[in-house]
Amino acid sequence: MEKRAVRSRHLCVHLLLFILCFFFSSSRTVAESAAELQNTDKVQLLPGQSFNVSFAHYAGYITVKEDYGRAFFYWFFEAAEDPETKPLVLWLNGGPGCSSVGFGLAEEIGPFHVTADGRGLYFNQYSWNQVANILFLDSPVGVGFSYSNNSKDVLSNGDTRTAEDSLEFLKKWFKRFPQYEGRAFYLTGESYAGHYVPQLAQAIVRHQKLSGETSINLRGYMVGNALTDDFHDHYGIFQFMWTAGLISDQTYKLLHTFCDNKSFVHETPECERILDVAADELGNIDPYSIFTPSCTSSSTLSRNKLLKRMRIGKVSEQYDPCTEKHSTVYFNLPEVQKALHVNPSVAPSNWQTCSDTVGENWKDSAASILPIYKELINYGLRIWMFSGDTDTVIPVTSTRYSVDALELPTTTPWHAWYDDGQVGGWTQVYQGLTLVTVRGAGHEVALHRPKQALVLFKQFLSGEPMPTLSQHQSF
Structure with missing residues (x-):
């Protein structure tokens, strides 16, 4: 009996050692595989980049639907310093149909911006990767370099599938970058990302409740000049245009008569007619930034798209109103696509900042995102909304009406916030939500007010209120 017991113990020890060896071997294999994929996606010196940077960045594809060959393109920048201690942030642009690479990265919050000739890059000193690891995603398929092997996919995008595919992207992205699993994670974006961001946050929360998975450690989200609620968005736009004397x-009375309670995605003929009248009265201004010059040579600013499509802005920091054209030149260069690991067999024949095909064939668009806010506020996420106050497309009045509709108790009343002794905007803190306006900024806040946008981003990440006059901010 004793010999049998000893042999049994020996067998158990050997079995345990085998299991441990297998486990560590498998873990090593997974880690090595992830490291190899990261190395494959690592971007070296870009065409037109005349400066060096201290951080690593990666670009490539994540397949979100194997059956259809549906793949999203991403570009990821590690934080400029100590990336292992910084949170991870996903940025999304809207449209629907507009590229986060072409807008958010190349002319707003990314470290690389495109020069006026479209063939070079310059360094953005107010890049958000100063304080976080930033992931840019082109979604859904048909946007930027994202693609599908099924041509019908580009004609059948909508809110629901975009959220599902974006969640699948994140699950697979974290497997490719396992060092970020469990890291504090935030969602950010602007314009139609007012749909994308809360819908993705909801998808993440519900997925985690069902699966118990913890790799995506979602802490909160922040959206700017965000499409939120059809009624309040329309009402706020009409009021903003009228009070600004535009x-x-x-016309103001007719807009209320024919366009209230209607969707921006599906206009009635009467509403379309009066919107055309309003566009004529506006004149040749940039509705995304009413006090800055418009791009007179750009056909993209047609009146039929200005007021009836929630497209991302056509504006720039310096101020170059034709900046979208520069990105179009740069990302169509074969050498740029090669440096970003764009697969030539699936690359678009003509890369565009926004896809009309995606936007015009959008299938489902929620009339209101406010119910999602209520759900996620109860879940305890950190939620901020910000608004550039010179935008007529989704103006500050629209955002304020939507926030008011949530009927949240105020914890800190409306007051000015400051940057370097100057009023940067105004803010109010509610129970479960913070609202911030940015003075003098248009639809793309980080483009017109890059320094103030970085202050805003830093405060959001810290969970601290916007600085008062007695506080000093410097970067």
Whole structure:
């Protein structure tokens, strides 16, 4: 009996050692595989980049639907310093149909911006990767370099599938970059990302409740000049245009008569007609930034798209109103696509900042995102909304009406916030939500007010209120 017991113990020890060896071997294999994939996606010196940077960055594809060959393109920048201690942030642009690479990265919060000739890059000193690891995603398929092997996919995008595919992207991205699993994670974006971001946050929260998975450690989200609620968005736009002296009294009244309670995605003929009248009265201004010059040579600013499509802005920091054209030149260069690991067999024949095909064939768009806010506020996420106050497309009035509709108790009343002794905007803190305006900024806040946008981002990440006059901010 004793010999049998000893042999049994020996067998158990050997079995345990085998299991441990197998486990560590498998873990090593997974880690090595992830490291190899990261190395494959690592971007070296880019065409037109005349400066060196201290951080690593990666670009490539994540397949979100194997059956259809549906793949999202991403570009990821590690934080400029100590990336292992910084949170991870996903940035999304809207449209629907616009590229986060072409807008958010190349002219707003990314470290590389495109020069005026479209063939070079310059360094953005107010890049958000100063304080976080930033992931840019082109979604859904048909946007930027994201693609599908099924041509019908580009014609059948919508809110629901975009959220599902974006969640699948994140699950697979964290497997490719396992060092970020469990890291504090935030979602950010602007414009139609007012749909994308809360819908993705909801998808993440619900997925985690069902699966118990913890690799995506979502802490909160922040959206700017965000499409939120059809009624309040329309009502706020009409009021903003009228109070800013952009449209007549009669047009203001007719807009309320024919366009209230209607969707921006599906206009009635009467609403379309009066929107055309309003566009004529506006004149040749940039509705995304009413006090800065418009790009007079750009056909993209047609009146039929200005007021009826929630597209991302056509504006720039310096101020170059034609900046979208520069990105279009740069990302169509074969050498740039090669440096970003774009697969030539699936690359678009003509890369565009926004896809009309995606936008015009959008299938489902929620009339209101406010119910999602209520759900996620109860879940305890950190939620901020910000608004550039010179935008007529989704103006500050629209955002304020949407926030008011949530009927949240105020914890800190409306007051000015400051940057270097100057008023940067105004803010109010509610129970479960913080609202911040940025003075003098248009639809793309980080483009017109890059320094103030970085202050805003830093405060959001810290969970601290916007600085008062007695506080000093410097970067």
